[in-house]
Amino acid sequence: MKQRLQERFAAAIEMLKRDGVLAPDQQVAVRFEHARQKQHGDFATNVALSLGKACRQTPRELAQLIIDALPAAPEIAKVEIAGPGFINVFLAAASQFNIVGTIRDAGNEYGRSNLGAGQKVIIEFVSANPTGPLHVGHGRGAAFGDSMARLLTATGFEVTKEYYVNDAGRQMDILAISVWLRYLELCGEQVTFPENAYQGDYIFDIAATVHREHGDRYRRPSDKLRTEIDDPDLESQLDALIQRAKILLGHEGYRYVLGVGLDALTADIRGDLEQFNVKFERWFSERSLLDDQRVDNAIQALARSGYVFERDRALWFRSTAFGDEKDRVVVRESGAPTYFASDIAYHLNKLERGFDRLIDVWGADHHGYLPRMKAALQAMEYDPDRLVVLLVQFAALYRGGEKVSMSTRAGEFVTLRELRREVGADAARFFYVQRKSEQHMDFDLDLAKSQSNENPVYYVQYAHARICSVFRQAAEKNIDTSDLGGADLSLLGESHEIALVNTLSRFPEVVENAAANYEPHRLAYFLRNLANDFHTYYNAHNFLGVAPGLRRTRLALIDATRQVLTIGLELIGVSAPDKM
RNA sequence: GCGCCCAUAGCUCAGCUGGAUAGAGCGUUGGCCUCCGGAGCCAAAGGUCAGAGGUUCGAAUCCUCUUGGGCGCGCCA
Structure with missing residues (x-):
C-alpha cells in the first residue's frame, strides 16, 4: 500500500515540476510512515516539510499544491494537511480489507519478498570452541543468527548457515589433556588435575567412554607425567604437561584422545542446537584449512599484497x-x-565459494x-563491505540477584540445555x-524460569491456538468453513477489525525491515x-x-491472522501449536 | 590511557533510520459476558528519554563534551 501511495504522490510531484513549482532536477523521495494516531489517518508524509525551503513556499502551501496535483485514486478516501505541513492520507476502508484475501491467497508466501534478489549469503554463527557444552551466552547468538538466516531467506537471499569449528590450536590441547588425565584417574593412576584444565563433568563422561572401550591401552605411569618446570605460571605448566602427553602417547595416541573429545563435544553441541531448532548446512573445520595448505596459500596471497613483513623472526x-x-x-x-x-584463510575460502556477502x-x-x-x-583487494559483522552483546547472567560466571574452563556455567529443559526451546x-542484539541484556535465570x-x-502462541480452537468448534457445530475465499470482506468495519487488518497489512514491511537492518526483534514485537x-x-x-x-x-479474517502468526513464529524458529 | 557498545516508567525492554500528545510486558490498583479456551480483555497510576551544549521548521533519535556501566587493546582462540 505504501508503494501505491508513493506512486500516486510521485505522479503529483512530476506534475508540479512540469508546472514550474518545483525545479525539474529536484530530487524528491516521498516517504510514508504509519500514522501513530487515528486522527492522523493511516499514512503520513512529510514531503512538503522537507521540500518547502527548496521552492520558497511554506510547507502548508506546498502541501496544498501537491494535493491538488494528486491523481484520483480509489484507495484514497481523504487527504488532509495537518500541523506544520504533514499530509495525512486516509485510506478507503474497502481497499484495506482486500488484504485479507491477499493473505489467504498467498498462503505461506505472504510476507516473502525478493529484496535479496538471489544474492548468495553465508551466515556464520555460534562457532563456540568445541571444548564444552554450549552455555546460555551462546544461546543468544544461536537464536539471533538462526532467526536472521530465516529472515534473509524469506526476503530472497540464498542463505547458507555455517558453524566454524575451532578444532585446532591450544584449546584443543587443553581439552585432550583434560580428557586424558581423567582417563588416567579411571585407570587408577594418581594424578593432580590442573585447576586451569577443563573441570566440567562432561570430561569424566568422555574419559569413561575411552576407558570402557579401550581399557588400559592409553594408560601411562603417572610418575612420568611430572614435569621439571620452575615456571610458576599455571599456563606454562599446562603447556609443559601437554608436551609430556604428546610424547608419552605418541602422535597417534594423542590424536585419538583429542579426537574422541572433539567428536563427543561437537556431537553434543550439534544435538543441543537441533533441539533448539537450529540446523547448520555445514560444520567447517579449522583443521581442514591447515591440512589442505589453505592457510599457507592464504598467507602467500596476503604476502603478494605487499603488506606482509618479517620482524622478530615472526611474519606480520x-x-x-x-x-x-x-x-x-x-x-x-615457532612457525605455527x-x-x-x-581465519583469513577461512574468509578467503568463503569468498572463493562464491558468496556475495559474508555475515559473521x-x-x-x-x-x-x-x-x-x-x-x-x-589487502587482498576484496571489498571489505562484503563482510558484515553483527555483534551480539553479552548476556549477563544473574541467579538470585548474584552475577553468575560463565567460564567454560572452571565448569561454572549454566548450559543452554539446562535453560531449554527448564523453559522450553520456544520460550528461550x-x-x-x-x-x-546490540543491547546489553540482563538474564535473570530464576526469573526466566x-x-x-x-x-x-505464550501470549502469541495462545492467539494461534485460540483461532485453531474456534475452527475446531466450527467443525463440531457442522459449520462449513471450506469457502472462506468467497467471504464478503465489505462486511468488516468494526474498529477492532480495522486495527487487526492494519496490523496484518504491515507484516511484509516488518519482515523486510527486520531483514534489512538485521533486527529480528522487530518481528517479535x-x-x-x-x-x-x-x-x-x-x-x-x-x-x-x-x-x-x-x-x-x-x-476469513481470523484465518488470515492465524496464517500470519504461523509464518511470523516460524521466522524466529518458534512453533505455532494448535492447542496448548 | 586509547578504541567499540550502551544509558528511556519501580524492574525488563520497544520506539518503524529526524516527525505530531514517548509506548509495551512484569509489578501495583480497580473492573469484565451463565455465550467461540480467563495463558484472555478493559481501565488507572507511573517519565526532566543520564546531564549540558549544538545542528533545524521539529531531536529519545544526528554532532560535541561530561557522568555512569559493559567490553576490547596477546606470537590466546
Missing part, C-alpha cells in the same frame, strides 16, 4: 595500513600460523578483531530474540502486537454465533 601483516591499531602476527616465531591466519555473528567481546579482518580482505528463543508462563511467547489485536477482537466480538455471511467474513 601490516594491518595498520588499513586503519587497524597495530600490526598483527600471522606466523609465529596464528588463529588470525586461519560474533560475541561483542570480539569487536576489536574486526578492523584486522577487514584489513586483510582489503523468543526471550532471546526479543532483545535488540519462574516466569516461563508469562513469557510473551510485531507478533506480540498482532496477538494483542486478535485477543482484543476475540473478546469484543463473536465469530461463530453470528449470521452466516458475517460469520464467514470473520472466520
